[in-house]
Amino acid sequence: MSIWFTERQSDGYEVRWLVKRLLHQERTAYQQLTVVELAEFGRALLLDDIVQTTVGDEYIYHEMIVHTPLFVHPAPRRVLVIGGGDGGAVREALRHPTVDAVDLVEIDERVVAAARVWLPEIAGSLDDRRVRLHYTDGFRFVAETDQTWDAVIVDASDPIGPAVGLFSREFHQQVRQRLAPEGVICTQSGSPFFNRELLRQVAGTVAELYPQSGTCLACIPTYPSGLWSFTVGSLRGDPSQPRRRPDFTTRYYSSDYHRSSFTLPPFITHLTSPTR
Amino acid sequence: MSIWFTERQSDGYEVRWLVKRLLHQERTAYQQLTVVELAEFGRALLLDDIVQTTVGDEYIYHEMIVHTPLFVHPAPRRVLVIGGGDGGAVREALRHPTVDAVDLVEIDERVVAAARVWLPEIAGSLDDRRVRLHYTDGFRFVAETDQTWDAVIVDASDPIGPAVGLFSREFHQQVRQRLAPEGVICTQSGSPFFNRELLRQVAGTVAELYPQSGTCLACIPTYPSGLWSFTVGSLRGDPSQPRRRPDFTTRYYSSDYHRSSFTLPPFITHLTSPTR
Numbered sequence: 001m002s003i004w005f006t007e008r009q010s011d012g013y014e015v016r017w018l019v020k021r022l023l024h025q026e027r028t029a030y031q032q033l034t035v036v037e038l039a040e041f042g043r044a045l046l047l048d049d050i051v052q053t054t055v056g057d058e059y060i061y062h063e064m065i066v067h068t069p070l071f072v073h074p075a076p077r078r079v080l081v082i083g084g085g086d087g088g089a090v091r092e093a094l095r096h097p098t099v100d101a102v103d104l105v106e107i108d109e110r111v112v113a114a115a116r117v118w119l120p121e122i123a124g125s126l127d128d129r130r131v132r133l134h135y136t137d138g139f140r141f142v143a144e145t146d147q148t149w150d151a152v153i154v155d156a157s158d159p160i161g162p163a164v165g166l167f168s169r170e171f172h173q174q175v176r177q178r179l180a181p182e183g184v185i186c187t188q189s190g191s192p193f194f195n196r197e198l199l200r201q202v203a204g205t206v207a208e209l210y211p212q213s214g215t216c217l218a219c220i221p222t223y224p225s226g227l228w229s230f231t232v233g234s235l236r237g238d239p240s241q242p243r244r245r246p247d248f249t250t251r252y253y254s255s256d257y258h259r260s261s262f263t264l265p266p267f268i269t270h271l272t273s274p275t276r
Numbered sequence: 277m278s279i280w281f282t283e284r285q286s287d288g289y290e291v292r293w294l295v296k297r298l299l300h301q302e303r304t305a306y307q308q309l310t311v312v313e314l315a316e317f318g319r320a321l322l323l324d325d326i327v328q329t330t331v332g333d334e335y336i337y338h339e340m341i342v343h344t345p346l347f348v349h350p351a352p353r354r355v356l357v358i359g360g361g362d363g364g365a366v367r368e369a370l371r372h373p374t375v376d377a378v379d380l381v382e383i384d385e386r387v388v389a390a391a392r393v394w395l396p397e398i399a400g401s402l403d404d405r406r407v408r409l410h411y412t413d414g415f416r417f418v419a420e421t422d423q424t425w426d427a428v429i430v431d432a433s434d435p436i437g438p439a440v441g442l443f444s445r446e447f448h449q450q451v452r453q454r455l456a457p458e459g460v461i462c463t464q465s466g467s468p469f470f471n472r473e474l475l476r477q478v479a480g481t482v483a484e485l486y487p488q489s490g491t492c493l494a495c496i497p498t499y500p501s502g503l504w505s506f507t508v509g510s511l512r513g514d515p516s517q518p519r520r521r522p523d524f525t526t527r528y529y530s531s532d533y534h535r536s537s538f539t540l541p542p543f544i545t546h547l548t549s550p551t552r
Binding site for chain 2: 004006011013015217220252257259261265
């Protein structure tokens with residue numbers, strides 16, 4: 001018998017994955033959590049029946065959301081990751097030799113637990129001595145802390161369910177207060193095809209709060225429409241210009257790709273360049 | 277009742293589209309031809325149950341496959357389009373004011389007939405006085421003609437069915453003979469995720485046959501994996517450097533995007549840069 005998992009990406013568009021094995025399923029305090037092995041793209045973490053990450057293409061999302069902001073900073077030491085309980089963003093942040101502290105704020109402890117068991121190549125760095133885990137709401141964590149970070153990475157799931165507050169203006173105002181001088185933030189801002197209003201709103205908020213900002217693109221096959229956006233805000237450097245080059249191997253990110261990824265097709269430019 | 281059309285994109289991955297209306301269906305001499313109206317992306321042309329083009333995102337494919345090579349040429353006058361019976365590539369070629377002759381070679385006359393009726397915004401330019409239609413096999417047409425063109429656009433469907441020959445080395449050798457000085461060719465070369473061997477082969481063939489060549493990328497949501505590649509060969513100019521700027525409105529292509537689209541992520545670079 002063939003088992004297929006169907007992901008509804010819009011009212012009129014669905015993706016179907018052949019499931020080789022159902023590895024784990026539970027109802028957490030926040031969401032439905034599932035780990036499956038897909039015939040295409042391998043093991044995958046699902047939240048509320050939406051694919052969050054797969055071992056086959058996770059490198060694209062995690063390299064882009066981490067290296068884009070970190071290479072804009074001259075020497076990032078302290079990194080805050082909000083969301084991202086799978087550990088992929090933490091893993092990439094730790095590859096920067098200047099980084100000596102990574103705080104991960106994940107609301108759902110069960111996501112981290114499942115990733116540790118089923119997605120060790122993504123979650124493996126969570127045991128690094130430089131990492132501190134905080135199981136709490138990202139919005140509350142940022143509002144209550146008095147610490148600062150060189151880079152904040154908002155690795156939120158879709159803007160429905162527990163992550164909805166992480167796309168709000170109020171949240172980004174709080175994050176802005178927690179940045180050290182030369183600080184930089186990066187947030188995923190959805191598909192320019194399926195989440196146009198979200199992208200417009202996030203790009204507008206970040207442009208208002210930071211002296212320099214920009215949106216870049218990556219192609220992520222397991223995400224709706226394939227095209228995904230990341231929005232970067234910076235207190236000093238131009239987000240489209242990396243100041244340093246990786247001294248480690250990457251599969252999607254490169255300094256040249258960093259620069260090119262901020263060149264937007266005209267149909268997206270008008271979304272992300274609000275008239276002031 | 278909801279009617280869904282399922283497109284199998286690989287053995288373990290399918291896309292499902294909600295169909296608002298079935299507009300046309302026939303078995304031609306070459307393939308199954310269907311026109312539907314999809315809830316997402318609008319009217320669509322299908323060949324052998326694979327989406328070829330939709331009114332919602334066709335501009336991405338057609339702008340990239342035409343403007344990328346044409347803006348590398350200093351003043352293209354004669355353009356040959358092989359495949360592309362929907363007329364989208366012809367429409368974009370005619371927007372260049374220097375172009376005074378476009379030859380379209382489509383093996384299946386019924387594709388053109390259906391596009392004229394059901395996709396007039398794509399096929400409308402086929403009645404332009406500068407256009408000549410040739411209903412024959414592209415491989416044979418190129419082998420038998422003694423004419424030359426400034427740009428040849430290989431707008432083939434998938435490398436299965438009638439289009440298989442249009443990806444071969446023999447075909448590209450014939451095309452090379454039909455180029456005027458400073459001539460340029462562009463062919464679609466598939467998804468870097470789902471058609472890796474095809475991309476490697478096409479990029480290698482074009483690199484061998486032309487003094488300058490390169491592969492660029494675009495994100496096309498209705499194509500498998502979203503990420504799509506185009507390979508350009510040129511007798512003179514660097515394919516990644518446009519020599520002119522559009523004096524007409526575009527939605528996806530721009531001169532800046534042209535340059536950026538040739539920056540490939542590392543995982544693709546090793547496919548398209550064969551060691552010689």
